[in-house]
Amino acid sequence: MRPGRMVLVHGAGSFGAAAWPRQHGLSLEFDCLYVRRHGFSETEAPLPTDHERDKAIIAEALGAGGHVVAHSQGAVAAMLLAVERPDLVRTLTLVEPACFSLTAELPATKAHIELVAPLFAEREKMSDEQFHREFVRLVLSADAREPTTEAARRSAARLRLQSPPWEAPLTIVPGVPTLVLTGGWEPLYEEVAGYLAGTGAIHHHAPGGHRPQDSDEGDTLIRTFLRSSAQAEVA
Structure with a gap:
């Protein structure tokens, strides 16, 4: 029995499945959807950031609920949705989250x-x-x-x-199991990770700079967290 839906949310660069080359194999274990955030298209003109539309895109992809994996700026909408709809978001995996409004004074x-x-x-x-x-x-x-x-x-x-990430309306953190993965290269992201770890998130490092999910270690950490969370659901 497959452990449920997983929605992967890209950052500011590649989007859709192209943003998650090392995680394609998760489709063998989860019902994976690789979404495109608002304004990201290979053919249409770009559009300004819209957190409400991004939340709606993630929520629609989740359906009755599931796991969310989000990178960089994509982590903003993922966290906003998890705060508002903890019934939908079972776990959060945040990779180098650009949730700077949480740490704006640090x-x-x-x-x-x-x-x-x-x-x-x-x-x-x-x-x-x-x-x-x-x-x-x-x-x-x-x-x-x-x-x-x-x-x-x-x-x-x-x-x-793109709107400045520090202007996103993030003032509280979601009450769902959360993994934060950072590359250990930039104090800015380590500061966000430290803040989230202080609220109960699990924080791990992996090589790969701003894309630690592309390294063997990062991919393993993501898969281990998701598998253990899925097993806990059915236990």
């Missing part, structure tokens, strides 16, 4: 907001390419490649339309 998050907020304040005056280039410079301390394909240009446009 040192690493505060420094990040002070660094990046002026860029978001000026984004209406900037082209997609200008915003993308400056965002990469500020956040990754790197030079961005100029978008030369339609997909890359659409990704740059989508990035400029």
Whole structure:
């Protein structure tokens, strides 16, 4: 007997099943749905962040309820839904969660907001390419490649339309079993993970930078947590 529905929610980059290459095999154990958040499409123009639409997309995918695995900015809507509908969300797995409104007053998050907020304040005056280039410079301390394909240009446009994660209305944490997985590379995400661990979440590290779910260790940690949670449900 399969242990139930699992919904996987992407971050700001790849979306749908492409965002979870190492987790495709979970479909052998769970009824997996790899959703696309609002405004993410391979053909249509990007749209601004809409947490309400994202929550509705996740809730519809869950059906009668199940497990949610979410990465980066996708963790925001996943947490919002878990707070409002704990009857639907049986467990949460949050990978490098960008839930910065929870830690806005803590040192690493505060420094990040002070660094990046002026860029978001000026984004209406900037082209997609200008915003993308400056965002990469500020956040990754790197030079961005100029978008030369339609997909890359659409990704740059989508990035400029995303709402700052620290503005999401997250003030409390969900009362559901939660695993937080981080890559140990960036204090910003470790700060969020520490906050969530202080409220009862399990926190583990795995290699892979911002995508620890792509490493052997990260994939194993996710699968172990989900399997143990599913076994507890039927015990």
